[in-house]
Amino acid sequence: xTITRIDSSARASRINIHNGTIYFSGxxxxxxxxxxxxxxxxxxxxxxxxxxxxxxSRDHMLSxxxxxxxxxxxxxxxxxxxxxxxxxxxxxxRACVQxxxxxxAILIEVCVIAAVKD
Numbered sequence: 001x002t003i004t005r006i007d008s009s010a011r012a013s014r015i016n017i018h019n020g021t022i023y024f025s026g027x028x029x030x031x032x033x034x035x036x037x038x039x040x041x042x043x044x045x046x047x048x049x050x051x052x053x054x055x056x057s058r059d060h061m062l063s064x065x066x067x068x069x070x071x072x073x074x075x076x077x078x079x080x081x082x083x084x085x086x087x088x089x090x091x092x093x094r095a096c097v098q099x100x101x102x103x104x105a106i107l108i109e110v111c112v113i114a115a116v117k118d
Contacts, residue, residue, distance in 0.1 A: 006053065015054050017116065021062070022054045024112040032105035036074035039107045040081040047112055056114045058085075061092035067109040071098035074107060 007014035016023045027050070029042035051057055066082075068074050075096070092112075101109060 015050060017054060020116050022056055022114045022116060024050050024114070026109045026111045028106045028109045032103065036077045036107045037081055040078050043108055043110050044081065044085045047110060051114060054114070055116050057117060058089040060115045060117055061112055062115055063093045063113040065111040066094065066096040067099040067101070068096060069099070069101050069107045071096070078108060
């Protein structure tokens with residue numbers, strides 16, 4: 001079976017596609033100087049771009065894992081952005097956990113698994 005790897009580096013691939021399933025690397029915001037609301041918007045815009053690059057869309061997301069630095073402080077604000085982003089889309093399975101990030105300024109990271117659009 002063929003595996004398509006998009007934007008591979010020495011460490012990882014940004015996107016892997018195998019057997020109709022797309023696996024995305026974790027996405028963090030480009031601008032980490034902002035609050036959780038702005039960082040969530042930033043990350044979800046990156047997810048939209050990656051879905052398009054891989055031939056998919058929000059409606060084809062199967063599973064999403066969201067990592068939040070401070071879930072007690074930021075969960076509600078993150079969810080507000082998430083809910084608006086998915087308002088008219090099919091909903092994926094989702095997990096959301098608190099996690100230490102690679103850098104202290106990163107407040108959110110999102111990992112997506114999606115299906116290729118038919």
